Amino acid sequence: MKNQLLKIGSTIVVLFIMINCANYKKTNISEKVGIAENNKKYIRKNKNIQKPFLTDSETEKEWVDRLYRSMTIDEKIGQLFMIAAYSNKDEAHQKATEKLVTDYKVGGIIFFQGGPVRQAVLTNRYQASSKTPLFIAIDGEWGLSMRIDSTYRYPWNMTLGAIQDVDLIEKVGQNMGEENKRMGIHFNFAPVIDINTNPNNPIIGNRSFGESKINVANKASALMKGQQSQGIFSTGKHFPGHGDTSTDSHKTLPTVNFSKKRINLVELYPYKQLFDEGLASVMVGHLNIPSLEPTENHPTSLSYKVVTKLLQRKLGFKGLIFTDALGMKGASNFKGPGEVDLAAFLAGNDILLCPENVPLAIEKIKNAYNENTITEKRLARSVKKILHYKFKAGLNKYSPIDTKNLYSDLNASKKDALQYRLYENAVTVLQNKQDLLPIKNLNQKIAYVKLGDSDNSSFLTTLKKYTDVTEVADANIEQLNIKLKEFNTVIIGFHKKDKAWENHEFSPTELTWLQEIAKHNNVILDLFTKPYSLLSIPTFENIESVIVSYQNSDIAQIVSAELIFGAIEARGKLPVSIHSIFPANTGITTAKLDRLGFTAPENQDMDPTVLSKIDAIAQKAIDGKMTPGMQVLVARKGQVVFQKSYGHHTYDNAIKVSNSDLYDVASISKMISTLPNVMQLYDQKKVDLDTRLETMLPYFSNTNKKDIIFKDLLSHYAGLKAWIPFYKATLDSNNKPLEKYYRKNASSEFSLKVADNLFLRTDYQDTIMKIIADTPLAAKKEYRYSDFTFIILKEYLEQVTNKKLEVLSQENFFNSLGMNNTLYNPLQKFDITVIAPSEVDNYFRHQVVQGYVHDMAAAMQGGVAGHAGIFSNAMDVAKMMQLYLQKGSYGNQRYFSAATFDTFNTCHFCSEGVERGLGFDKRLGPDGSTCQCTSPSSFGHTGFTGDMAWADPENGLVYIFLSNRTYPEVSELGNTLAKEKIREDIQKIIQQSIIK
Missing domain, CATH: 3.40.50.1700 (Glycoside hydrolase family 3 C-terminal domain)
Structure with a gap:
């Protein structure tokens, strides 16, 4: 009959084993706290709440009765004990534990220190050795990590006590329940229900939800409901209340000198609420409370008046009752091994936790049974209750723990998502x-x-x-x-x-x-x-x-x-x-x-598993020598959900890319420096869509460009030449800088720093503008992307405002946006080691271009141009893109109107095949800049050095990709980063990660 019922266990030679639970670890140190007690009467809540562990089915009753009848007296008594085990100890400890299971038929194991896989393996081993399936417990008040390494850590109860949204606390309990279930654990000795009202409490402190009985009750209730919704038994502790003690029950017996009225009003308040809501089990603390147990220095855990008369009869608690660890001095100083276990059982406890000497304790209880000090009815009450809970735990159909993917299951990314929400509320x-x-x-x-x-x-x-x-x-x-x-x-x-x-x-x-x-x-x-x-x-x-x-x-x-x-x-x-x-x-x-924040992807409805595929695409680019390194950032609805750096500054792998490093963002400079300044002038009505270029810059009055209007200029629909290699005219036949144009040292005549020890003539700016003014326009009006647009706009901005572009951008945007890593000529502020090099230049400057703008025309303007020159990192670029996404507002400061943004983000010539806004790229077609998976309202820009900044208003997305794909030189095969669509493939991943 026994084999038919249980199908578990094997017996081996009986050995005398002692399990010492003296290592039951302390759980806090001194605390100081004031008292703020809410004396509102206890009000029953949630009257209709389901109590899944307090009802028994007929099948359950039959299983329990049949199993109980099949047990010997030794097997029945063994069920009362829960012993300590560790998965970080040696084989001798494991064998000793196993022999207590096989020889003395102990009913349960509480695991302390160790690792998840090791514990799972031992759980399977011990369960296989047990005739009756074992209870497995853990003391995991803030999750498995309180006892097991490599597992997720939730906040202390004190932290959770600061949170006003109790639904979040319930989610913590649900997560804990899921993790315990995955580990084959049935009891978590949580929540702590102690009300921490003593400022000198050396053992509770952070383990308590706080000093208010209402707050403690509500938070403990939520944690309990979360755990028990996953089929895990919550154990409230330390009854009747350890919150106002000044000593540690691990070391001595703490005294609580409160009246019965006070204890009923305060300490018992949360217990009443949780009992009413279906708490599965309670742990009784080792406390000296004269008003409840008048016998001097008599621990509550061993008191019939407390455990039976108060807890079970007066308060009507029907669940399982645990002692606190019997090796703790609060109990063991009162009675020795064996005697203390007997006293605890006589007091009314069901499960004796961490006995110091299992064989001796069983002997003492058996003798008391044989002498009728313990009746059959009393023994059956606890043993049958234990068996009922084993049925409720599914141990009537026990299956071993599957260790496959155990670590990843216990550390799923969704836990970080909850953790962000917890601290945001705490x-x-x-x-x-x-x-x-x-x-x-x-x-x-x-x-x-x-x-x-x-x-x-x-x-x-x-x-x-x-x-x-x-x-x-x-x-x-x-x-x-x-x-x-x-x-x-x-x-x-x-x-x-x-x-x-x-x-x-x-x-x-x-x-x-x-x-x-x-x-x-x-x-x-x-x-x-x-x-x-x-x-x-x-x-x-x-x-x-x-x-x-x-x-x-x-x-x-x-x-x-x-x-x-x-x-x-x-x-x-x-x-x-x-x-x-x-x-x-x-x-x-x-x-x-309205500044960018940070969170886990799940909190913005994005799948982190999908986003993790970015890693492989980034590595593909690095392995394929498309770029030595890169930064990738993704934000959604105002929160950064993904920010990683990959690779190194160069292919020699000397310096790893970090999130704070700077890259030459090339043409993205137009969108984050020149364009917002132009938008402000438009917002101030200093220019409109039909303003002619000669009005903006009288310099062009006598040129073929005088009638170009503002809208055409910014849409690249003005017929301007794409670009001119201005630098070539300043080189000799060996492509070396001519002395006519360059000097090694700066002077008033040669002030434009092009690179290390290379200064261009100050007046060459006039030459550049004249060349632009003299170039022919396209014979047919059609789209042609041109750097001239923003070179011209820089001149316009500086003349209208009487300020240099770099000053305008700093004063109008960068400083107030916190874009402190965004600037022209970064070597003026940053060490060269935090700047990714752009190229080994063997055709113009003949040196490694690092900290100097890669674009030759921008370099010839002293590193400050309307079309290029900005250095930045992904975080700073994201701020500007978020400003655009928020239509001109950031940090609760308005930079330009929403109407102005909408005007600039409109495709004014889409019907003519020009997929651009005013200054923004919007090209979504097969030859465009995006994956063709973004919305029509999306906008952004790319950069020659291997950059991309894109925003999608419909999905609230910002995507930044920065790299130095031009290092060490532009490939003879062309832009492989673009040809392989690395940036676009990452953008696809981002879009695919959106859950809703």
Whole structure:
């Protein structure tokens, strides 16, 4: 009968084994917290909620009864024990664990440290050795990663406590449930339901959702519902409430000196709510609560009054009841091994967790059974309850864990998507004097100062994506403040290791530095650790803004930087009190500016698996020597969802391409420098579509170009010549620069720097304009792309505004947009090592062109031309494209009207076959610039050096591709990057990744 029922297990020689659970790891250190208790009466919610684990089917009852009848007394008693196991220990440990399963018929295993595949393999091994299928449990309060390496880490409960949208907490529970199910786990010992009302609690702290019973109840309920929706049993802990203790139950027995009334009103409040909503199981803590158990130093976990009379009878809890680990000093100091297990069972617990000596404990309980101290009815109540839950867990039809794709399943990209949303809703602004947050003016000097001992790279990198942010450091506080004098705003990041048991406090030196910096500067303090760390700050008087980001994870750092610059608004509420200055539920809402933010693709309805195919296309281009490296960026609906760099600056693989490196963007210069300035003049009605060129530039009054109108000029429908190699006229027969035109050293007569040690005559600008003016027009009016258009427009802009183009672009756009990596002649600001070289020039400049514009005509204008000359990176170019996508607005600043953008993005001569807007490329046909998969309203530009910037309004997309395909030289076979349609194929992938 037994074999027919279970079909599992084999027996081997009985050995005496002891499993020590003393390593049941501590889960926090000292916390400080104020009390903000909501005394609202408990109100039952969700009366109609389904309670899937609290009803038994007839099939289930039959299975349980049949199995129970087939068991020996030893097998029945064995079901009461859940032992500790590790997947990072040696074979001796594994054999010892296995023998407890086969010899003593233990009912369950709780796994601690190890790895996912190793644990899955051991789970299968232990299940195969067990006559009755085992319960598998884990103590995973913030996910499997609390115990298992190489798995996903969710935020601490304290972080989740700041979130107002409980649906997000339920999604966390769902994800945890899915992961536990994939690992063959049945119980997750979560949520923590302790209300952290003691500022000196050394063990709960970050493990609690906060100090408000309402907040704790609602968040714990949501997490429970999420887990249990996946068939995983949630275990609420630590009953009746560990939140107001000043000692650690791992080390001693903590005392809670509250009245029954207070405990019923506060500590039990969330338990009542979760019981009403179907909580599957409870863990009873090792606590000394005289008002509930008058016997001196009697742990609640061993108290009949607490476990049976209060929990089961008064509160009516019907689910499984676990002790906390019996090796913890809170219990083991009261009674020794075996005796403590018997006392726990007599108190009314169902499952005895982490016994120190299984054989001795079984012997003690069996003796008590034989002596009628334990009745058959009492034993059956717990054992049958355990078997009922094994049926509910599907263990009546057990199947081993499939380890194939286990790692990827546990770390699916959708988890990052949720993580972004969690931190977007958690990060909390506590103080914001003078509305310093978000930083609106990017045309200021901003410093960053790091405090703490952990990594800050994601935070600083993201801050720098918005504008110039300078990290400032010094070993001396006086010298540091001297350095900070030149800055308008100082961001101080306090970064501590993202580990629950680490010291998260400010050091005395850091506290002194914080106050000294705040005295002399406008300060934004951003805390990447527990909010309790703020308790040690004596005054916030001189600190303008205070942000709590809760944890130091990469995504927390990214999201917090977004908030500082307004890509997202602040939504979080403080879950605990910080003195009286910041009571629980403090949270200031900040403005959201229309700046680019960052998120996972799923949050903008894009499939990351499809986007990952970009990697192969990029590698194809590199392997095929089409370009040594590239940057690719994708944004949708105002958020960057993909940003990667590939390859190296050159084919010798010396310098890897990074996201911040600069590329010569060639003709994209027209669209991100000259064109927006022209659009502003149009918006100011200084020019219209029919304005003639001679009106714009009287220089052309006596030429064949005087009647070209503005609309024709920008549509490349004016009959202008495509280009002229101006440089050739300045070279000798050996293609070397003529002394008539060039000098090695700069002077007033030779001021146009073309390359290293090569300066062109200052007056050659006039020659270029004269050549353009004298060129014939096309005999027939038809589309012909021409660089002359933007060379002419540069002259127009500079004459109308009386400012140089580089100054105009910086003042009108780049500074306020935070395009601090976008400029002409980048060597004036950046080191050459962060600039990708464009070409090894053996026909004009005879040197490696790096940091100097590749385009020869632009080089002959000192690197500043209307048609070329800009260096930038993908992030900066994306800002300008997003400005266009938002029809002239960015960072809540309007640069030109939406009507002006629409005019420039209109194809005015489509009926004549000219697929262009005014300054924008819109070519969507077979010979066009795109994959033909974008919408008709899409627009952008390409660049000769291997670049593409494109926006699609209908899908809210921005796509940037930057490369140096011209290095080391333009291929004799032509532009293979274009011929192989690398940029277009990536664009196809982007379009295909859109889910809806």
